[in-house]
Amino acid sequence: MKKGQPNINNELFLSLLEKGEKYAFETLFRLYYKKLVQIAKGYLLYQQEAESIVQNVFLKIWENKESLGEVTNINGYLYTMTKNLCLDQLKHERVKRNYIDNSYRIKSEIQYNFIQDETASLLLENELESKIVQSIDLLPKKCKNIFKKSRLEGLRHSEIAEQMGISHKTVDSHIASALRHMRLHLREFISVSQ
Amino acid sequence: MLDQKISKYLRGTATSKEEKEVQDWIVSSDQNTKRYFEAKAEYMASTMDDVDGDLDASYHGIVKTQNPSPKNKRRIPVAILKSAAVLSLLVGVTYIFKDNIIDSTSAPIISEDAITLQLDDGTVEVISENGKAKVVDSEGNLVGAQQGSQLVYKNNSGFTEELVYNTLTVPYGKRFDLLLSDGTQVTLNSGTSLKYPVHFLKAMNRQVFLDGEAFFNVTKDSVNAFIVNTNQLNVRVLGTKFNLSSYPEDQFVNTTLLEGSVSVYNKKDTFDSANASLLEPGFKAEWNKYNNQILVEEADVAMHTDWLNGKIILRHVPFKNIVKKLERHYNVEIVNNNLELNEELFTASFDVETIDQVFKTFNITYEMDYKINNRQIIIN
Structure with a gap:
């Protein structure tokens, strides 16, 4: 990971989830859901199943939150769970379908081997992590500054307004928009190095 | 040649003949398999970027x-x-x-069928089609008002130091007009949202953000360029008429020019006449999201702007692209289980037909086994 970039704070994330903190769960969902759906679409034969697979991943996480203690890398954990559920689905399809259609059979065989290819998996897992980190960094600059001051440095809105020479209202609206776009609790999960 | 077919295969746009060719190639050697796996992983990684939305x-x-x-x-x-x-x-x-x-x-739940306006503070208001909505700023001054099916913003007057944005969202099955504070006219197509400043700043480029399809008639200002930002592509103009279609679910971002001139460039770059493609009237720039290529070619302008008159014109369009158009236009959900149909090309023109009539027409040229249940259409 390059210097100066935010990192995913695994331990805090996991310990909050274990305690049953719903906002940690929602943050995880908002960060990862769509990206995992894209991955599932790539792994499956029928893309329309991707969303329900990833929803199952999140339901499982919530269901098993007490036993997340063994997990050290939340990114890898989410990725692997998604992959495994897709693999199950492919196996299931294989059994269900009787191979009348030859082109379907080859296609399914290729997908099946692809999902188990280690090089490809590693590449995807790493890509996923770096895209998550990027998406955290995507807030507009001014918005992010104000958000950091408020949530990371714990300043009051009136103090920020004074420091930055802008109106109280502007501070409010920037923070509201940061929350609206992200609904993330950056302080808890992301260690931002300045 | 093969690379092109592999990339079509990855995107799921290969014809069944090409599909077979690629599959044969993949399984013919371990080396080929490895090469394909690499390409596939990279392609999947790239799809993780196009994940905006609700x-x-x-x-x-x-x-x-x-x-x-x-x-x-x-x-x-x-x-x-x-x-x-x-x-x-x-x-x-x-x-x-x-x-x-x-x-x-x-917040009260807003129907998905409603045209909505989101204000800078995040509040969302419903615009009823023949209502008289008013937009006021944080001090209570009137900045815009609805006139029939158009939302009109007051001219840039006085002083604005900070950009205040509104976002207009038009659901499937509807369209809406917008007159921005600089006099630029915008028509939003179904399933589109546009984010724009209530007032543009003086001596600054005019920037708006489009998700979906819109027709722009931009007021000329030779100093302050008008820039439409889409997910990956920016379109920069001084004053002109053009159509821009950039739905997140579509593979191509199409910019079609009617008058004047526009420059199209990658969002990652800052504008420079060297890295932008310049369009002439009657031409379109087709940006392929997956391989980042721009294709400039002469366009069938009517086909790209027919929606302004409530029509759909299709010329040699594969069925799978038609599905999305129909869904947006008629606000229906189409489930196509007949995968062969996806690649069939159709040419048609629909005016005021109902979705029933549209499918009857399809049925004449291509025997289609379909069922319409309310807003869902299932093709088997």
């Missing part, structure tokens, strides 16, 4: 999974459903306590 809907999907899709055999046990429902309630409460600023979870 997360709230998905989040609510997970917390109220009462009607799982029929394809999904795995039923979620009731116990998890219950815990998920409790979860959603608690999340709402958490927000009220923790943030205390906005709480969108407690």
Whole structure:
């Protein structure tokens, strides 16, 4: 990971989830859901199943939150769970379908081997992590500054307004928009190095 | 040649003949298999970038999974459903306590069929089609008003130091007009949202943000360029008429020029006449999201602007692209289980037909086994 970039704070994330903190769960969902759906679409034969697979991943996480203690890398954990559920689905399809259609059979065989290819998996897992980190960094600059001051440095809105020479209202609206776009609790999960 | 076919195969746009060719190539050697796996992983990584859109809907999907899709055999046990429902309630409460600023979870639920206007402070108002909505700024001054099917903003006057944005969102099956404060006219097509400043700043480029399709008639200002930002592509003009279609679910971003001139360039670059493609009237720039290529060619302008008159014109368009157009235009859901049909090319022109008539017409040229249930159409 390059210097100066935010990192995913695994331990805090996991310990909050274990305690049953719903906002940690929602943050995880908002960060990862769509990206995992894209991955599932790539792994499956029928893309329309991707969303329900990833929803199952999140339901499982919530269901098993007490036993997340063994997990050290939340990114890898989410990725692997998604992959495994897709693999199950492919196996299931294989059994269900009787191979009348030859082109379907080859296609399914290729997908099946692809999902188990280690090089490809590693590449995807790493890509996923770096895209998550990027998406955290995507807030507009001014918005992010104000958000950091408020949530990371714990300043009051009136103090920020004074420091930055802008109106109280502007501070409010920037923070509201940061929350609206992200609904993330950056302080808890992301260690931002300045 | 083969690379092109592989990339079509990855995107799922290969014809069944090409598909077979690529598959044969993949399985013919370990080396080829490896090469394909690499390409596939890279392609998948690139799709992770195009993931804008409404997360709230998905989040609510997970917390109220009462009607799982029929394809999904795995039923979620009731116990998890219950815990998920409790979860959603608690999340709402958490927000009220923790943030205390906005709480969108407690806002009244807005119908998905409504035209909406989101103000800078995050409040969302419904624009009824023949209503008289008014837009006021934070000090209570009137900045815009609705006139029939158009929202009109007041001219840039006085002093504006900070950009204040509004976002107009038009659902499937509807269209709406907008007159921006600089006099630029915009028509938003179905399933589109546009974010724009209530007033443009003086001596600054005029920037708006498009998600979907819109027709722009930009007021000439030779100093301050007008820039439409889409997900990956920016379109920069001084004063002109053009159509821009950039739906997140479509593979291509199409810019079609009617008058004047426009420059199209990658969003990652800052504008420079060297890295931009310049369009002439009657031409279009087709940006392929997957391989980042721009193709400039002479365009069938009518085909790209027919929607302004409520028409759909199709010329040699594969069925799978037609599906999305019809869904947006008629606000229906089309489930196509006949995969062969996807690659069939159609040429047609629809005016004021109902969706029933549209399908009857398809049925004449291509025997289609379809069923219409309310807003859902299933093709088998």
